[in-house]
Amino acid sequence: MFFNFFKKSSSTEVEQTKPLTQNYDDVLKIANFFKGETGVTFDKQTSILKNKVTTFCKHREICSFGELLKSLKQDSVLKQALIDALTTNETFFYREFKQIAQLVDIVKKGGQKVEILCAPSATGEEPYSIAIALLEAGVRAESFKIFGIDINQDAISRAKDGVYKERNVRNLSKEQLSKYFKEENALFILNDSVKSRVEFRVQNIFEPSFKNIGSFDYIFCRNMLIYFDKETKLKAKEILQSLRKNKNQEIFFGHADLF
Ligand SMILES: C[S@@+](CC[C@H](N)C(=O)[O-])C[C@H]1O[C@@H](n2cnc3c(N)ncnc32)[C@H](O)[C@@H]1O
Structure with a gap:
């Protein structure tokens, strides 16, 4: 009872x-x-x-x-x-680095000022990786500007903060970490020299406003299309292609973003 x-x-x-x-x-x-x-x-x-x-x-x-x-x-x-x-915002510095290295080569050879779009940027590791790789290759900071967009507001706010855990910077060398970050309480705080090269905005690529974002010399769109069905992937590709300055320049898609 x-x-x-x-x-x-x-x-x-x-x-x-x-x-x-x-x-x-x-x-x-x-x-x-x-x-x-x-x-x-x-x-x-x-x-x-x-x-x-x-x-x-x-x-x-x-x-x-x-x-x-x-x-x-x-x-x-x-x-x-x-x-x-x-939305899934998993990302890390120097992810699929081969394509970033390819971009660095092209930019170095071109010798002109370039604008690069990272759509989506998630918490910022990808656009910041591009900035670090360009600086490491001796490209002057004034010669490039990177724009990072993502639909996730929380991710964009963390991207603007530029504070990362060790697992997110695991692919960077000790030299790169001490050159571009300040370490504090097991967190890696990105220097202004890199942060100032990247501008972020909360943006859905399917919103009409995305088409007014400007046009770009190079576009990175990695690990987002994996979440879309075939028809939506094609729609996204078409939208991104319309933002290219040079219509012959291929977009850098991720290896998993198959059409
Ligand atoms: C896995 S992350 C990829 C980050 C980075 N490009 C990379 O490869 O490491 C996928 C991102 O796509 C974003 N996303 C999904 N749908 C989107 C949309 N319609 N417009 C903009 N961003 C979107 C998510 O918010 C998420 O941050």
Whole structure:
């Protein structure tokens, strides 16, 4: 009796904190909304999506995916929070370095001022890697400008801070670390000499405003198309191609971003 009494009261307590109408079943509607907004598809990962969005809703006391959808259409702050929660920002310095080395060679040979776009930049490691590689090769800081964009607001704010954990800088040499970073409490703080070469902006590549960002000598678009379906990849490629100054210049896509 004593035991049953406790069992009952604890389950009642849990039920009392739960809203009555919780319904996190119709995950496909959320998947379609998210794909329509960002291009990112969860077609083969609906259970991962369901878990992430359920947690997102519970933290905000949103009782169903239906309620979430309704709020997302009216609340741009909530929409941005969902984008920040569901996009994958994994990146690190000198990732797939071969292409960066290729770019450095071209820029050195050209000897002219260049503008480079990194779309997406995530937390900044890729555009900063390009800046470091160009400086290491003796290219003058005034001879290049890099623009980093990403749909994830939190990632862009971290990119602007330029503070990294050891695992993010693992591919850099000790010399590069001491030349371009200040180490403090196991964090690596990027110097202004590199930060000043990169400008960041929160931007969705499918928003019409992206087409007004300007035109670029070189474009890096690595490890984003892997999250898109075939049709969306082609759409993204077409948009990026329209931003090239020289229509013969190939875009640097990642090795996994197959069409
Ligand atoms: C894995 S990171 C790639 C970062 C870096 N380019 C690299 O290769 O290390 C993928 C990034 O794509 C961004 N992304 C996804 N959809 C986007 C969109 N429609 N517009 C802009 N960025 C997007 C995500 O926010 C995420 O930061």
